[in-house]
Amino acid sequence: MNEFTYYITEFLNHIIGSIPLFGAELLLIATFIVSILGSLFLAKRFPQATFNITCIGLILTLFILLQQYAANTVGGGFFDLLLIDRLSIISRLLMGFSALVIALFMRQYALKTKNARNVSDAYSILLTATLGLFLLVSSTHWLMLYIAIETVSISSYILVAYFAAKKQQSEAAMKYILFGSVCAAIMLYGLSLIYGFTGNLNFASQEQLTGLTSTPNVVMGVAFFLLFTGIGFKLSFVPFHAWTPDVYEGAPTAITAFLATLPKVAVVVLLARILQSWTASPFFYSDILIYGVTAVAIASMLLGNMAALRQQQVKRMMAYSSIGQIGILLMAALVYQGDNAHILLYYLTIYTLMNLAVFIFIDRLEHQLGSTTIADYRGLGKKQPLLFSCFTFVLISLIGLPPTAGFMSKLLVFSSVFDSFQSTGSTCYLLLLIIGASTAAISLFFYFKIPTTAFLKDYKQDSTVQNPNDSQVDTLYILAIIFSFSLLILGLFPSLLLNILK
Numbered sequence: 035m036n037e038f039t040y041y042i043t044e045f046l047n048h049i050i051g052s053i054p055l056f057g058a059e060l061l062l063i064a065t066f067i068v069s070i071l072g073s074l075f076l077a078k079r080f081p082q083a084t085f086n087i088t089c090i091g092l093i094l095t096l097f098i099l100l101q102q103y104a105a106n107t108v109g110g111g112f113f114d115l116l117l118i119d120r121l122s123i124i125s126r127l128l129m130g131f132s133a134l135v136i137a138l139f140m141r142q143y144a145l146k147t148k149n150a151r152n153v154s155d156a157y158s159i160l161l162t163a164t165l166g167l168f169l170l171v172s173s174t175h176w177l178m179l180y181i182a183i184e185t186v187s188i189s190s191y192i193l194v195a196y197f198a199a200k201k202q203q204s205e206a207a208m209k210y211i212l213f214g215s216v217c218a219a220i221m222l223y224g225l226s227l228i229y230g231f232t233g234n235l236n237f238a239s240q241e242q243l244t245g246l247t248s249t250p251n252v253v254m255g256v257a258f259f260l261l262f263t264g265i266g267f268k269l270s271f272v273p274f275h276a277w278t279p280d281v282y283e284g285a286p287t288a289i290t291a292f293l294a295t296l297p298k299v300a301v302v303v304l305l306a307r308i309l310q311s312w313t314a315s316p317f318f319y320s321d322i323l324i325y326g327v328t329a330v331a332i333a334s335m336l337l338g339n340m341a342a343l344r345q346q347q348v349k350r351m352m353a354y355s356s357i358g359q360i361g362i363l364l365m366a367a368l369v370y371q372g373d374n375a376h377i378l379l380y381y382l383t384i385y386t387l388m389n390l391a392v393f394i395f396i397d398r399l400e401h402q403l404g405s406t407t408i409a410d411y412r413g414l415g416k417k418q419p420l421l422f423s424c425f426t427f428v429l430i431s432l433i434g435l436p437p438t439a440g441f442m443s444k445l446l447v448f449s450s451v452f453d454s455f456q457s458t459g460s461t462c463y464l465l466l467l468i469i470g471a472s473t474a475a476i477s478l479f480f481y482f483k484i485p486t487t488a489f490l491k492d493y494k495q496d497s498t499v500q501n502p503n504d505s506q507v508d509t510l511y512i513l514a515i516i517f518s519f520s521l522l523i524l525g526l527f528p529s530l531l532l533n534i535l536k
Contacts, residue, residue, distance in 0.1 A: 055111040055118045058098045058126060059168050065091025066161040073154040084154040085141050088161060092134045099127045114236055115178045121375050122172040124535060125303045125382065129171075129296050132386055133164045135513060136296070139288035139394070142510050143197075146401050147286075156196050160292070163189035167300040174307065176225050176235040183221075183264060186297055187214050193292065194285045206284025213277045214267055221264025227257035238311045246312075255322065262326075268301045271360045272333040282353035287400060290349060291393035294356050299382050302363045306370035306378055327368050328462040335361030335473040342480045348396055348406045351480060355432070358473055359385065362447060365466050369450040376535035377446045383531065384443040384524065387517045388431050394514035395425045408483050413493025415485065421511075424518035426485040431521045433481055434474045439524035444474070446528075 053060070069087045076083035102123050110117050137160060144153040166185030173179045191214060195207035229235055231254065232245025246254060266274035282290045313323055338358030345351035366381045396406060398421065403410045415422040431440030448467055455463035524531050 049112065055107065055109060055116065058095045058102075058130075059165055061091060061095050061098060062161055062165045062168065065095075066158055066165070069154075069158045069161060073158060077154045081154075082141075084157045085137065088137050088157040089134060091161065092130055092137065092164070096127060096130045096134075099123055099130060103127065110174075114239075115175045116169070116172045117174045117238075118172060121303060121307075121379070124379050125171045125299060126168050128379075128383055128386055129164065129167050129299055132296050132299075132390065133160060135390055135510075136160060136288060136292045138510055138513070139291055139397070142508060143286050143288045143397070153196075156193060159189050159192050159196070163193070163292075163296070167296055170300040171303040173304070174236055174238045176228065176237060179237075179304065180222060180225060180264075183268065184218060186268070186300070187218060190214075190293060190297065193289045194281060197286045197289065198284075200284075203284045206280045210277050210281045217263050217267035217274065220260050221267075224257050224260025224263070227253075228261065231257065237308055243312070258323070258326075265301060265305060266330070268297050269305075269360050269363070270357055271330050271364065272337050272357065275334070275337075275357045278357060279350050279353040282356075283347060283350045283406075287349065287393055287397035287406075290352075291390060291397075294352070294389045294393065295386050298356075298360070298363065299386060302367050302378075302382065305364070306367040309367055310370055324368065324460065324462055327364055328466055331361040331364035331368070331466060332469045334358060334364070335469050339473040339476045339480075343476070345480065346408055348408050348484070351408070351483075352392065352396070355477065355480070356389075358477065359432075361473070362444060362470060365451055365470060366447045368466075369447070369454050369463075374450060376532050377450055379535045380528070380532055381443040381447055383535075384431070384439045384521070387520060388428055388440060391424070391428045391514045391517040391521075392432070394510050394517075395421060395428070398511060398514075408487055411484060411488045412491045413488070415488035417493065420515070422485065422488045424515050426488075427518050428521065429481040429484060431525070433477050435478075437522065437525045439521040439528065442525050442528045444470075 065087060069084050069091070072080075072083040072087050102118070103120075106120070107123065108119050137157060140153050140156055140160070163186050166182045166189060169178060169182035170186065173182055191207070191211045194210050195204070198204045198207050228242075228246075231249040232242045234241040234245060236242060263274065267277075270278040281293065285293070309323065309327065335358050338354045338356070338360070342351050342354035342358065345354060363381070363385070366378050370378050399411065399414075400406050411422075427438065431438035434440045434444040436442075448470060451463050451466055451470075454460070455467070
């Protein structure tokens with residue numbers, strides 16, 4: 035009995051000692067509960083109560099994460115279910131800030147869209163998704179990882195379907211839910227196989243690596259394929275990309291911005307951790323993993339960029355563009371090591387700023403024009419020079435041309451890939467460099483459809499255009515302009531951000 039009491043005491047002490055590492059997540063949970071209560075009891079008298087609660091909770095969460103960053107907090111908690119290090123702290127800071135911007139985005143959508151559904155509950159769902167994303171970047175345990183992915187997935191399904199008012203939007207939501215549910219089930223089956231073969235659920239542990247080494251290669255390959263089905267769905271890389279164009283086009287632009295940024299950042303950090311743990315081991319599939327990730331990255335870059343060339347609808351074009359960008363994200367994850375985490379974090383930060391700015395501009399134009407077709411931008415560059423100048427600069431950054439931060443972020447990733455090629459001699463890295471540079475050149479042709487249409491073509495009066503000279507300034511528009519100038523500053527002086535990330 036005394037021995038049992040000792041273990042119980044030790045167990046509780048460990049949990050209590052892990053709580054400080056879990057402070058940001060606990061605050062998100064508390065904010066979620068308060069926001070639900072606010073939606074139930076305060077929404078009628080104070081329509082913005084839930085929005086204010088959400089923003090305050092996210093700001094306080096960022097404050098806790100900044101404290102962890104300043105204290106250089108490192109450690110594992112809850113029996114190694116979670117790992118807190120500099121990578122997880124900075125990535126959570128990035129996602130927390132992005133979630134705050136998305137909350138502003140959702141509020142603006144509600145204010146500008148006539149007969150829009152009450153978004154009070156949607157803020158609570160956003161908090162739930164953010165909690166899942168936080169757990170995702172801190173997890174080294176398959177069970178915690180799966181719970182986190184499902185938390186993000188279910189929240190994303192609800193956010194996409196929540197505002198569905200048209201048949202197209204409902205169809206997009208249904209495709210997303212069905213595709214995601216099947217991929218989740220397949221991933222869970224893959225995880226059960228890995229656990230059965232290794233007897234361990236910590237993907238960074240030596241026990242699991244030993245179990246992987248002793249498992250027949252063909253059987254392990256099947257388990258890996260099933261496992262990466264779920265990861266591929268969240269990243270929307272080829273061949274798990276089919277849902278992306280329809281969902282991006284059908285969902286409100288605020289939700290599209292969420293799908294294009296936060297889940298991508300979290301899953302890339304997770305994938306970088308997995309690849310670092312497994313490719314550093316001597317077992318057979320370390321090489322096969324590199325070959326597989328290379329093939330998927332190349333296929334995503336080629337298909338995404340080639341398909342984007344044919345698109346005339348800007349949100350659909352950005353969907354295929356994001357598939358192409360996933361190839362670069364996979365390159366960054368593939369060459370991630372503990373001592374070059376700043377390169378991965380720099381790329382993720384710039385990627386987030388670019389995508390948030392692009393979708394803010396798209397949303398603003400959508401409310402003005404009632405359309406997201408590129409042809410409707412005809413001649414508007416002269417009527418709204420500031421918007422389209424910043425829009426064009428962000429697109430240049432997405433291409434990866436100097437002097438933008440997009441160029442510098444790709445240069446850092448390509449340099450890391452080239453270093454890996456020199457150290458290993460593997461043709462995989464050389465192919466990634468060639469295809470990455472080639473598809474960046476291809477992307478110039480579809481990204482530049484927007485500025486050429488806006489600046490080089492004459493404005494054509496159309497009754498469908500609601501307000502082509504809209505000069506109304508709002509918080510999101512100011513943020514998008516700030517993001518645009520930040521891309522210039524961080525491109526000219528990348529050390530400003532890199533020194534913080536190191």
